[in-house]
Amino acid sequence: MSFFHANQREALNQSLAELQGQINVSFEFFPPRTSEMEQTLWKSIDRLSSLKPKFVSVTYGANSGERDRTHSIIKGIKERTGLEAAPHLTCIDASRDELRTIAQDYWNNGIRHIVALRGDLPPGSGKPDMYAADLVTLLKEVGDFDISVAAYPEVHPEAKKRPGGSAEPEA
Template sequence: MGFHHAQQLEALNERLSHLKDIQVSFEFFPPSSEEMEKTLWQSVERLQPLNPRFVSVTYGANSGVRDRTHKVIEKIHKDTNLVAAPHLTVVDASEEELRQLARNYWQQGVRHIVALRGDLPEGQGRPDRYASDLVALLKQEHDFEISVAAYPEVHPEASSPQADLINLKRKIDAGANRAITQFFFDIEAYLRFRDRCAAAGIDAEIVPGILPVTNYRQLLKFSDFAKVHVPNWLHHMFDGLDDDPATRKLVGANVAIEMTKVLAKEGVQEFHFYTLNRAELSYAICHALGVRPSC
């Protein structure tokens, strides 16, 4: 490492060491087996001391998974001091069902919801309702804190980046408090998107969604589905590690730590981690950002 580069790194780390008030949140999904159930609750227990702003739980489109989401939310709410935020989707429930779900959640003490359109059922053309409609409905029922989704590299179904931006503004104007981005690896794409949001009059926080990578093959599937660009340097980082999970984990942690450090230097003060129900990498990244257990 050159002397100049070492100086730059030291200066960056010095600046990061003075960062205050970095907030984090974590996403989990409802487990589908006893083993995954055990992993989930171990992860919740491990990450709880970091005092996240909230933890969200994803929401399946069919009623079986939906019930599992409710159970996880209830258990987090009952057994921990964490703020539990369920995902709620608009495409697979009637307006009255959504209103009833909102009332039930409020009665249970849930005050934060992640409001999404949801994946369209097979064969359905254009949706007749959008996430902005769900945000408005929730705000009519109660004064929920609401997070919505944002897409730095454009929603796969959007007709144009501008149309996607207008849609995000509609969600914020309907009452959403923050936007959480789809995961990404192109930091410049996120920063350009944040600038475009500001220029469009979107004044809510655009929270970067961070996916710590342990399984690179799985990541490629996720990225293909979500139309997320995987840069060549990331391919290069994981090349030759298919049968070496321990090194993959170290490389994945390093990639995410570097990303979050650069984003923090660019003024980002809040991060949302897609944990895939595993705590180790998210915990390590938080530690590097100075987010530590509160004594």
């Protein structure tokens, strides 16, 4: 490594040290589909845990197999690493009762942080039955979860503008 690169690395490390406690980092993972991918996931989590992320999240797919893998990986992260594990939970293609059951299972297993999302609508589907705001309300009925949500820096593509510039979901 050249002297120049060593100086850059040292400067970066110093800058990061000065920011200690002032910024939060999280990592997002996809549920692995194969045993090889799962080994890679655990190695990645082990290596990244030294960065002390605020939490790690695992995405939540539309099919039940991926949903089950999300549950399994989230529980494993909590048990194996002690990191705060936050599953993604979407309200597309799930009934309110199913979502309550999933949330209660997480709560019962000590998972207190959830990333609540509406989720992507299947092609050709109409208006969703629930939005992320509805999911947040449902989750709070189950337990006092720490809830993260997604937001658009501008108007959501499915929203129509109200007079005055704010937006509301289309009916």
